[in-house]
Amino acid sequence: SDHALTYPKSPTDMNWATHYPAYALSKKEEAGDEAQGSGAQNPKAITQPVEIADIGCGFGGLLFALAPNFPDKLIIGMEIRTSVTEYVQEKIRALRTQAASTTTNQPTYQNIACLRANTMKFLPNFFARGQLSKIFLCFPDPHFKQRKHKARIVSYTLNSEYAYVLRPGGIVYTITDVEDLHNWMVGHFEKHPSFERVGEEEQEEDVCVGVMRMETEEGKKVTRNGGVKYVACFRRLEDPPWP
Numbered sequence: 304s305d306h307a308l309t310y311p312k313s314p315t316d317m318n319w320a321t322h323y324p325a326y327a328l329s330k331k332e333e334a335g336d337e338a339q340g341s342g343a344q345n346p347k348a349i350t351q352p353v354e355i356a357d358i359g360c361g362f363g364g365l366l367f368a369l370a371p372n373f374p375d376k377l378i379i380g381m382e383i384r385t386s387v388t389e390y391v392q393e394k395i396r397a398l399r400t401q402a403a404s405t406t407t408n409q410p411t412y413q414n415i416a417c418l419r420a421n422t423m424k425f426l427p428n429f430f431a432r433g434q435l436s437k438i439f440l441c442f443p444d445p446h447f448k449q450r451k452h453k454a455r456i457v458s459y460t461l462n463s464e465y466a467y468v469l470r471p472g473g474i475v476y477t478i479t480d481v482e483d484l485h486n487w488m489v490g491h492f493e494k495h496p497s498f499e500r501v502g503e504e505e506q507e508e509d510v511c512v513g514v515m516r517m518e519t520e521e522g523k524k525v526t527r528n529g530g531v532k533y534v535a536c537f538r539r540l541e542d543p544p545w546p
């Protein structure tokens with residue numbers, strides 16, 4: 304239950320340094336920040352904000368594939384199941400250790416992390432307004448029954464939360480093998496004033512689209528079963544000026 308879920312009171316309370324130790328601010332940098340009046344509130348800060356979020360990341364296939372594609376960006380996987388979160392964290396630790404002991408130009412995996420969270424409830428506790436440039440919703444659980452629609456990861460209310468944490472120009476990526484859910488997601492994003500659907504050509508040129516089709520665990524399963532994968536991406540629009 305949520306009682307067992309830990310989440311920060313606000314984004315500035317989040318201890319990111321434990322998740323990205325290679326990006327932790329040194330004591331000296333912190334002191335410098337403090338002198339300038341920021342940083343003092345958050346001694347657990349890192350040198351740059353997390354920018355890419357994989358919502359319901361499961362076993363982390365997307366994270367591991369994105370890591371070398373975006374070596375300068377910090378990427379976070381968020382997952383509600385404890386054992387699955389621990390599995391991903393353990394794998395990241397192992398890959399980091401392995402990379403540290405080789406001298407070749409391998410990815411370091413210092414830029415990915417996974418944390419346990421109920422993203423349907425606490426997203427704005429983790430991210431400040433406009434912090435993210437990409438959000439992935441890969442094969443979210445479909446919840447067919449009418450009365451369970453509220454449990455869907457895409458709804459008008461949740462789309463407003465995605466809009467809040469995403470910067471203008473940022474992209475929400477969605478993929479599912481359930482056509483009904485695809486139509487539901489497209490319908491809800493298209494009618495939301497903060498989003499427009501990304502055109503087919505631009506979508507297919509985006510490296511992230513290929514990665515989410517081929518590298519997510521669910522994507523691989525659908526390929527094995529010969530199923531269809533429905534993809535849709537949505538751009539965060541600028542907010543209209545205040546009247």
Ligand code: SAM
Pocket residue numbers: 358359360361362364381382383384387420421422423424440441442443444519520521522
């Ligand atoms: N994205 C992965 C992939 O494409 O292979 C996993 C897809 S799996 C079908 C959906 C995942 O979302 C599960 O691991 C589930 O535990 C997680 N999940 C469901 N509801 C969630 C929530 N409210 N917050 C975070 N994760 C959630």
